[in-house]
Amino acid sequence: MNIRWYHLALWTAFIVGMFFLPQLVSKGTLRTIIFANYLAIFAISWDVLSGRTGYVSFGHPFLIGLGAYTTAILTKRFDVPVEISIPAAVLVTMVGGSLLFLPALRVRGSYFALVTLAFMELMYQLVQVIRPDLTGGTRGMSGIQTLTRGAVNGYYLSFGLIASLGFGMWLLMKTRLGTALSAIGMNEEAVRGSGLNTTKLKLAAFMLSAFVAGLGGAFYVHYLGSIAPRALFDINFVFTIIVAAILGGASTIIGPIFGAFFLTFLLEYLRPYLPGAERYFIYGGIALVLYMFEPKGLHHVLQMALSAIKGKSRS
Amino acid sequence: MTSLLTVSNLVKKFGGLTATNDVSFTVEKGDSLALIGPNGAGKTTIFSQIMGEVRQTSGTIHLAGRDIGGMSTAARIRHGISRTYQVPRPFSDMTVLENIRVGLMPDNLTQMVFGRVDHDREEALALSVGLAPQDLHRSPSELSMGDLRKLEMARTMATNPNVMLLDEVFAGLTVGEIAQISELIQSMRREGMTFLIVSHDLKALEPLVDRAIAINQGQKIAEGSFSEVMDNEAVVASYLGG
Amino acid sequence: MLQIIIQGLLLSGLYALIAVGFTLIFSIGRVLNLAYGAYLMIGGYSYFYFSQILGLPKIAGVVIAALIGVVTGLLIYRLVVKTLKGDSVAIEIATLILAVVLQAGVVLLFGDASKILLPIIPGVVRVEGAAVTYNVLVATVASWVILISLYLFVRRTHMGRAMQAVSMDVKGAAISGIDPDRVNMVTWGISGALGAIAGVFFASYTQLYPGMWVSPLIIAVAVVIVGGIGSIIGTLIVAHVIGYMEVIVTSAIAPELRGVVTMLLIIGVLVLRPKGLFGREEL
Numbered sequence: 047m048n049i050r051w052y053h054l055a056l057w058t059a060f061i062v063g064m065f066f067l068p069q070l071v072s073k074g075t076l077r078t079i080i081f082a083n084y085l086a087i088f089a090i091s092w093d094v095l096s097g098r099t100g101y102v103s104f105g106h107p108f109l110i111g112l113g114a115y116t117t118a119i120l121t122k123r124f125d126v127p128v129e130i131s132i133p134a135a136v137l138v139t140m141v142g143g144s145l146l147f148l149p150a151l152r153v154r155g156s157y158f159a160l161v162t163l164a165f166m167e168l169m170y171q172l173v174q175v176i177r178p179d180l181t182g183g184t185r186g187m188s189g190i191q192t193l194t195r196g197a198v199n200g201y202y203l204s205f206g207l208i209a210s211l212g213f214g215m216w217l218l219m220k221t222r223l224g225t226a227l228s229a230i231g232m233n234e235e236a237v238r239g240s241g242l243n244t245t246k247l248k249l250a251a252f253m254l255s256a257f258v259a260g261l262g263g264a265f266y267v268h269y270l271g272s273i274a275p276r277a278l279f280d281i282n283f284v285f286t287i288i289v290a291a292i293l294g295g296a297s298t299i300i301g302p303i304f305g306a307f308f309l310t311f312l313l314e315y316l317r318p319y320l321p322g323a324e325r326y327f328i329y330g331g332i333a334l335v336l337y338m339f340e341p342k343g344l345h346h347v348l349q350m351a352l353s354a355i356k357g358k359s360r361s
Numbered sequence: 362m363t364s365l366l367t368v369s370n371l372v373k374k375f376g377g378l379t380a381t382n383d384v385s386f387t388v389e390k391g392d393s394l395a396l397i398g399p400n401g402a403g404k405t406t407i408f409s410q411i412m413g414e415v416r417q418t419s420g421t422i423h424l425a426g427r428d429i430g431g432m433s434t435a436a437r438i439r440h441g442i443s444r445t446y447q448v449p450r451p452f453s454d455m456t457v458l459e460n461i462r463v464g465l466m467p468d469n470l471t472q473m474v475f476g477r478v479d480h481d482r483e484e485a486l487a488l489s490v491g492l493a494p495q496d497l498h499r500s501p502s503e504l505s506m507g508d509l510r511k512l513e514m515a516r517t518m519a520t521n522p523n524v525m526l527l528d529e530v531f532a533g534l535t536v537g538e539i540a541q542i543s544e545l546i547q548s549m550r551r552e553g554m555t556f557l558i559v560s561h562d563l564k565a566l567e568p569l570v571d572r573a574i575a576i577n578q579g580q581k582i583a584e585g586s587f588s589e590v591m592d593n594e595a596v597v598a599s600y601l602g603g
Numbered sequence: 604m605l606q607i608i609i610q611g612l613l614l615s616g617l618y619a620l621i622a623v624g625f626t627l628i629f630s631i632g633r634v635l636n637l638a639y640g641a642y643l644m645i646g647g648y649s650y651f652y653f654s655q656i657l658g659l660p661k662i663a664g665v666v667i668a669a670l671i672g673v674v675t676g677l678l679i680y681r682l683v684v685k686t687l688k689g690d691s692v693a694i695e696i697a698t699l700i701l702a703v704v705l706q707a708g709v710v711l712l713f714g715d716a717s718k719i720l721l722p723i724i725p726g727v728v729r730v731e732g733a734a735v736t737y738n739v740l741v742a743t744v745a746s747w748v749i750l751i752s753l754y755l756f757v758r759r760t761h762m763g764r765a766m767q768a769v770s771m772d773v774k775g776a777a778i779s780g781i782d783p784d785r786v787n788m789v790t791w792g793i794s795g796a797l798g799a800i801a802g803v804f805f806a807s808y809t810q811l812y813p814g815m816w817v818s819p820l821i822i823a824v825a826v827v828i829v830g831g832i833g834s835i836i837g838t839l840i841v842a843h844v845i846g847y848m849e850v851i852v853t854s855a856i857a858p859e860l861r862g863v864v865t866m867l868l869i870i871g872v873l874v875l876r877p878k879g880l881f882g883r884e885e886l
Contacts, residue, residue: 102692104699149873156635159695160824161873167821168866175859222466222473225455229463232452239412239446240464241438241520250470281817285703288696327707334700338686341693 064205068198076197080269082310083204087262089290089302090215095255096288097296098224099248100231101150105162106287107279108146108169109256113139113263115173118190118273119180128193132264139260140253147252151245154234170279186274193268200269207265208303211258216299218254227251228297282326289333295345304345309333363426365390365555366411366442366524371420373406373579380406381417382579388524393556395566395587398576399600404559405447407576408526411557412444413437425523439468443522447529449509451501457512458483458497464519483519490515491541507538514545524555531562539565563591575599606733607850613735613743615846617804619839620746621819622826623753624797626838629827631770631790634691638679638698639823640816641705642672642798647806647815648709649799651718661723668803669796676795680788702816709813717812723803742804749800753793754835762789825865829872 068076088110096102113135120131149161173181181187194200218224226247229237238244267273277283286309294305309329316325340347364387373381380403388394396404409415411422413434422430429437452460461483466473487497490511501509510530517525527546531539539562546556546569560566566587573590575583577599583590590596625639646668654664683701687693722738729735757763768776769786777783805819822845830841848868849861 100692102695104695149870153873155691156629156695157828157873159635159692160828161870163821163824164828164866164869164873168863168870171859171862171866175857175863218474222462222476222478223470225459225462226466226473229452229455232454233450235414236450236452236516237463238414238434239438239444239450240466240516241435241443242463242466242468243433243435246468246470281699282703285699289700292696324707324711326703327711330700330704330707334683334697334704337693337700338683338697 061209064209068201073197076201078310078314079307080197080200080204082307083201083208084262084266084269085286085290085310086208086303086306087211087258087266088287089294089306090212090299091255091258091262092287093291093296093298093302094215094219094227094258095251097291097302098219098227098231099251100234101154101248101251102159103146103162103255104159104281104284104288105146105164105166105169106259107283108162108166109139109142109259110263110266111166111169111173111275111278112142113260114267114273114278115181116260117264118187118267121191121268122187122189123180128191128268132261132268135264136257136260139263140256143252143256143259144249146256147249150248150252166279166284170275173275173279181275182273184275186272188272190267190271190273192271193265203265204269207261211261212299212303215254215258219299223247223250231297285326285330289330289337292337292341293333293343295343298343298345301343301345305343308344363423364388365392365425366557367421367423368407368411369421369423371407371410371422372418373403373410373415374418380579381410383420384576384579384581385420386574386581386584388555388557390523390555391550391553392572393550393558393570395570395573395590396557396559396576397563397566397573397590397596398582402576402599403579404576405528406579408444408528408557408559411437411442411526435468438520438522441521441523442526443517443520443524444526445510445513445517445528445530447532449501449506449513451509451512451516453501456498456500457487457492457504460501460512461486461515461519464516486515486519487512490518490545505538506533507535507541510534510538510542511545514542522554524557525549527556527558527560529559529561531560531565543569605730607847607854609730609733609735610854611843611847611850613739614850615843616743616746617739617801617808618822618826618846619750619842620742620797620801621805622823622842623750623835623838624794624801625820625823626827626830626835627790627797628794630834631766632684632787634684634689635695636679636684636698636794637695637820638702638705639794639798640818640820641702642675642795643802643805643819644706644709644813644816645675646672646799646802647720647811648713650803650806651713651720651811655721665723665800665803668799672795672797672799672802673792674795676791676793676798677788679795680791684787684791702820706813706816713813715813717810720803720807720811722807738807742808745804746801749797750835750839753797757835762786766790822865825869828869 088106092103092106116135116138117128117131120126120134121128146162146165150158153161174184194203226237226242230244230247234244290305290309291302293308294303295301312329313325316328320328366388369385371381371384384407386394396407398404406415410417413432417430421428424440424442427440429440452463462478465479465482467476484497488494492508492511492515496504496508501512504512530542534542543565550556558566558569570587572585573587574581575590575593575596582595582599583593621643624642625636628634628636649668649671650664653659653667654661679698679701683697684694687697722736724737724741726737727734728737728740757766765776765781765786768779768781769783773783801819806815809815825845826838826841829845830837845865848864852861852864
């Protein structure tokens with residue numbers, strides 16, 4: 047797809063709109079948007095790894111948690127300033143990403159998905175057992191330093207993050223690196239047969255994914271101000287991330303963002319009618335049906351609709 | 362002068378089964394060698410060992426004097442050897458040109474990110490194997506078997522090999538497509554490409570090769586000119602005996 | 604010492620029962636059914652509803668739970684697995700989503716709070732100072748009976764042999780006149796029943812709550828990974844390795860670490876021996 051002037055115009059209008067959004071909507075809606083922004087970051091992180099290379103991660107909270115816990119512990123227990131603790135968190139997450147990468151050298155497909163699940167469970171149990179004086183054990187931590195005050199600033203920060211991460215990843219994935227990563231997902235043997243070192247490419251995908259997850263996790267914990275292991279290392283959280291990515295459209299950047307917003311707002315609109323966990327029943331059902339019959343996601347559906355409209359207006 | 366490709370005393374054992382049993386041969390630059398034998402003789406296993414997709418139990422493989430027997434597949438390809446597969450394996454969600462782009466990529470992350478895509482080269486490669494201009498932006502699922510083989514040739518050529526291993530290039534093709542692929546291989550030979558070819562279609566194979574070796578049950582049973590090998594009693598017996 | 608041996612035996616029997624239905628699907632359909640844990644949840648809740656709320660006899664509760672498990676298994680196979688035509692990644696993701704949906708369904712019907720299952724047979728027996736509830740004893744005996752009958756079914760019956768054939772080579776089996784689709788249906792049905800029955804015992808061993816499907820799923824995953832895809836005997840052995848390891852860690856080191864060791868075992872085996880300790884692929 048070539049970039050046309052109206053693409054630029056649309057995006058500029060979108061960014062200006064997002065800039066003035068806090069003046070237009072309620073604080074509550076703003077908080078929902080903030081959550082959607084972070085979910086979008088996590089979904090992009092998942093997608094760079096799993097959506098493209100086909101190495102499905104069922105343990106993404108392992109990476110997010112590494113970032114979140116690192117900065118939370120550093121700032122709360124050791125009074126490290128966030129300027130240092132957040133980069134440190136990203137680094138630790140990338141080290142964790144290379145741990146996750148080790149099994150990917152030997153196994154793929156189902157086995158890889160299972161081992162990532164084991165990583166998440168391991169992390170869940172470890173944070174409760176090892177040095178609970180640092181991690182806060184089962185109850186987690188609260189009173190973690192927040193970076194911003196109020197919904198408006200939180201919104202600007204999260205929007206700035208998703209905008210820059212999304213744009214950066216979009217640029218990167220447009221290059222041949224993105225093509226090569228997608229090629230691994232389609233046929234890893236044939237990528238090797240094209241003279242490319244797939245180990246190196248996969249490591250790049252893991253590192254990119256860990257970078258985004260670590261950054262997202264670190265900023266998220268500094269937005270929430272608290273962290274609890276059961277909410278974080280939870281299969282429902284895995285589910286939300288994966289569904290956001292595939293519902294929007296895997297192997298794209300706009301897809302996971304779109305999916306994250308769709309999911310978050312669906313969840314919000316269902317809240318008055320179904321207050322508890324029952325909402326998962328509705329949106330899980332929607333996700334399942336959509337995934338089974340339109341695996342390319344909403345992004346693809348919209349694109350088809352758009353080109354159909356264009357086709358009509360031209361003729 | 363060293364040969365371009367030298368395979369010496371290659372042995373591959375899978376558990377108790379010996380799939381390749383002490384096979385040696387050489388291919389000179391510009392040469393074209395046929396590898397023939399009945400089903401299950403071990404031809405594809407030899408290809409896989411030369412490419413490093415399967416590691417040999419013992420024996421050596423040299424490419425232009427360099428020992429490649431311990432290298433990864435990707436490293437061997439960068440040293441100038443490449444193969445096609447019995448069943449073409451395109452990247453299904455990419456266009457024809459993007460498929461070729463993967464073959465053209467440098468094995469270097471920085472260059473992948475910052476280098477420019479050579480659209481002209483992609484197109485030239487696609488056209489040179491005889492793909493039609495209107496097919497370039499199609500997806501592989503819309504192509505015929507013959508065009509898929511052409512695409513596979515183009516992607517293999519994109520890695521800039523000195524030697525190409527072709528595995529069952531004529532399988533599943535129509536008579537017209539066989540003629541096109543055959544013509545393509547002959548024109549590449551005129552330009553100096555070196556080939557090692559496996560095919561069951563002996564009639565189509567004959568004009569493409571200078572020499573042949575016959576394999577049966579993992580062992581080399583004959584070597585020589587194509588007609589010599591075809592007249593060899595052991596070879597005839599191996600085909601009749603299955 | 605004796606306490607460890609008995610505890611390990613009891614826990615391992617339960618683990619074997621939990622894992623075997625999952626292994627069955629993995630070895631025959633080459634499919635990872637992440638909704639497997641949900642069978643246990645459904646089994647546990649069905650038993651709770653029919654025997655504890657409606658007051659049916661306990662054995663009827665178990666049978667009804669098993670039947671509901673069969674139906675669930677068959678529905679998942681028909682509606683999800685067949686529709687996705689063997690795309691293993693898509694099936695994994697779809698069954699994970701399904702598991703969450705089923706969990707939410709249980710919350711809708713029974714609420715969020717955890718329920719206590721009354722023991723199937725009340726009472727405690729003391730063996731050399733180790734207290735063993737009859738309930739756990741019944742669970743272990745039942746799981747051995749079920750595993751042995753499953754083994755005999757696979758080895759001795761026509762259908763069982765057809766399942767073995769499909770697990771080795773789908774195409775070969777199809778050529779020899781076996782209908783892989785029928786074999787798959789039977790397998791998914793059996794797996795559903797096994798999961799549901801395991802769920803009744805598992806829930807009476809721990810407790811009944813909507814999130815209860817995750818940990819048995821992880822146990823099943825651990826057994827499959829450590830043992831390699833396949834054999835019933837292998838499943839039994841690995842279930843005992845994991846069961847005993849957890850019991851030993853619990854009593855010798857710290858109860859909190861029992862899960863950690865299992866996870867480390869999964870990761871270690873996958874990294875060092877990707878095909879599992881036994882590495883078999885047939886049933």
